[in-house]
Amino acid sequence: MTSGFLSALGGRIAERWLAALALPGLLFVSAVTTAVVLGHGHWSDLGRLRDRLDTLADSPASHSAGSVVLVAAGVLAGAAVTGAAAQSLGTGVELLWCAEPHGPVLRRLADRRSRRWRAADAAFRTALVTAGRARITGADDADRLADVAERRHADRERIASAPPRHPFWTGDRLAAPAQRLWRAQRLDLAAAWPHLWLLASDGTRAELHAARLRLTAAARLCAWGAGYLVLALWWWPAGLAGVVAVASGVRRGRAAAEAFAELTEALADLHVRDLATALGVESAGVDDPGLGERLTRLLRKETRAA
Known part of the structure; x- marks a missing residue:
């Protein structure tokens, strides 16, 4: 049973690695190879690229199993390194979107x-x-x-x-629920969020997690687009792919931020009275104007002056 679980877990990890890093990395490595062979002067000369591949295939090293394995390992390693770099750059893009x-x-x-x-x-x-x-x-x-x-x-x-x-729309959209809840109810969402998360159902958590992953994926897509824009310095068609990737990443990022912000605010609206009940805070009903302020004081561990 344990070996079966570990095999299944390893399979899922391999699938995620292949989808998130290896395949986009292999595509980028292929684009780099094409850019080096063709350049701007022969940007559409597929025959030139085919001839170069045929030359490599006819070389003595290509008939050696060890050489083929080493080349394949090198290509996969390059794709993995490229994918990891894009993932790191995507994290930077995401931080920039939400920057102060x-x-x-x-x-x-x-x-x-x-x-x-x-x-x-x-x-x-x-x-x-x-x-x-x-x-x-x-x-x-x-x-x-x-x-x-x-x-x-x-x-x-x-x-x-x-x-x-x-500076950017995404940061304001993600901050909007906290601003609205503070203005309407004097509820500090940052202090209340861990407690609201524990009260949420598994389905709600899954929806929030999925929206958060879509935001991360959109930022990573922008990172890949930036890589292709840099590659356009040597082979201009890569710039077209870069523009499309960046534009698509920005659009998807805005949609993911919108969904995440709406779900965050909805979770707070639906469970704020459940939070009050769980913490033993009295509530006068749906329209209690002081509930958020009392919860904020309690969650911030504030004490009244003696």
């Missing part, structure tokens, strides 16, 4: 997003007031002005769902 505005560059990006959000917010509020007046007075263009207000609201939401504080 430290340093002149990140502060400038955060300030730019904040100015854009304030301008979009002012435009939305102006359109909303105009649409409201038109609705009250019964103007003929009331419906059109209402549509304008909805578009202005969508423009603001594309920048951030709350006043932005981070």
